[in-house]
Amino acid sequence: MTSTIFDFVGDNSGEWQVTSMTAYKGNPIESVSHLTKVPLGDLSQSEKGIWSFKGIISNLRYTEKEEKDKLTAIQEDLGRKNATLAAFIPIRKSETWWNLAQDERRKIMESKSKHTQTGMKYLPAIARKLFHSRDIGEAFDFLTWFEYAPADAEAFEELLDTLRKTEEWTYVNREIDIRLKKV
Amino acid sequence: MTSTIFDFVGDNSGEWQVTSMTAYKGNPIESVSHLTKVPLGDLSQSEKGIWSFKGIISNLRYTEKEEKDKLTAIQEDLGRKNATLAAFIPIRKSETWWNLAQDERRKIMESKSKHTQTGMKYLPAIARKLFHSRDIGEAFDFLTWFEYAPADAEAFEELLDTLRKTEEWTYVNREIDIRLKKV
Numbered sequence: 001m002t003s004t005i006f007d008f009v010g011d012n013s014g015e016w017q018v019t020s021m022t023a024y025k026g027n028p029i030e031s032v033s034h035l036t037k038v039p040l041g042d043l044s045q046s047e048k049g050i051w052s053f054k055g056i057i058s059n060l061r062y063t064e065k066e067e068k069d070k071l072t073a074i075q076e077d078l079g080r081k082n083a084t085l086a087a088f089i090p091i092r093k094s095e096t097w098w099n100l101a102q103d104e105r106r107k108i109m110e111s112k113s114k115h116t117q118t119g120m121k122y123l124p125a126i127a128r129k130l131f132h133s134r135d136i137g138e139a140f141d142f143l144t145w146f147e148y149a150p151a152d153a154e155a156f157e158e159l160l161d162t163l164r165k166t167e168e169w170t171y172v173n174r175e176i177d178i179r180l181k182k183v
Numbered sequence: 184m185t186s187t188i189f190d191f192v193g194d195n196s197g198e199w200q201v202t203s204m205t206a207y208k209g210n211p212i213e214s215v216s217h218l219t220k221v222p223l224g225d226l227s228q229s230e231k232g233i234w235s236f237k238g239i240i241s242n243l244r245y246t247e248k249e250e251k252d253k254l255t256a257i258q259e260d261l262g263r264k265n266a267t268l269a270a271f272i273p274i275r276k277s278e279t280w281w282n283l284a285q286d287e288r289r290k291i292m293e294s295k296s297k298h299t300q301t302g303m304k305y306l307p308a309i310a311r312k313l314f315h316s317r318d319i320g321e322a323f324d325f326l327t328w329f330e331y332a333p334a335d336a337e338a339f340e341e342l343l344d345t346l347r348k349t350e351e352w353t354y355v356n357r358e359i360d361i362r363l364k365k366v
């Protein structure tokens with residue numbers, strides 16, 4: 001069975017080398033030189049390291065049928081050989097966001113901020129994966145992970161820049177931007 | 184801070200006395216005489232007992248603004264003195280359900296099965312609380328908890344009967360129905 005629970009471990013050695021770490025919004029986290037994504041059997045397990053953040057893969061919570069079909073048709077998995085660059089971006093959204101109803105959040109994410117549409121524009125080049133952390137009592141709400149080839153580095157900056165200018169992003173109150181290079 | 188992580192512990196003694204246990208759909212679980220709802224600090228903690236199931240309180244995932252406002256206005260919290268009866272009903276939904284997109288699930292739950300509307304009809308008498316278990320690798324997807332006064336026992340059976348006849352319920356492939364009486 002494929003694991004759905006992961007620990008992202010920052011340490012002095014590991015799978016990915018950290019090329020930059022920026023506290024884009026809110027308090028920073030301790031600097032590390034490497035990061036490893038470790039599948040866990042269950043949530044009671046914990047990896048060592050300078051720090052670690054757990055996240056779980058869940059069902060899609062906003063994506064509608066038509067979008068889901070398009071995504072499934074074009075997105076690619078993590079772990080492609082040529083995807084030697086990655087970004088690990090833990091984010092937290094405000095209480096105001098979480099107190100909104102489902103249709104209000106969907107409206108801000110899609111009708112106004114075009115989150116899925118924007119991401120889709122960069123598929124399959126920029127592979128994305130979302131890990132949920134809020135419900136399991138972690139410091140961040142989401143751990144977002146992106147993987148791409150060096151040739152698509154510029155496109156990735158464009159994607160990130162577009163998302164950060166959306167109305168949805170005004171609800172993000174903590175965001176750490178960690179860039180990585182495959183060891 | 185209020186806990187959002189709970190362990191429901193079945194044992195030989197506890198907070199609630201088990202008056203009946205029925206495997207309504209799928210495999211049964213071991214019989215116990217008592218059940219206790221224990222708040223946990225984090226998911227690495229575990230309670231002893233004959234069995235225990237963990238669940239977390241999360242944001243509302245389908246409720247729209249208008250429904251949310253109505254619910255907030257009339258629902259009451261767990262723990263009312265006269266609510267001496269309870270039901271603990273762990274359920275699991277099929278993979279077919281989880282592979283549906285958000286709008287397809289919402290359509291089945293609300294437009295067709297009127298889940299929220301039905302529950303609302305029995306508020307504030309039947310207090311309800313939903314605990315999420317699927318994403319944390321538990322045996323069930325949801326642990327549902329109901330509390331009511333003996334005078335509302337008949338209304339509770341009616342509510343349950345209505346929900347079980349919906350299209351939504353055709354996706355439930357495991358359901359244990361445990362009835363409880365405050366010790």
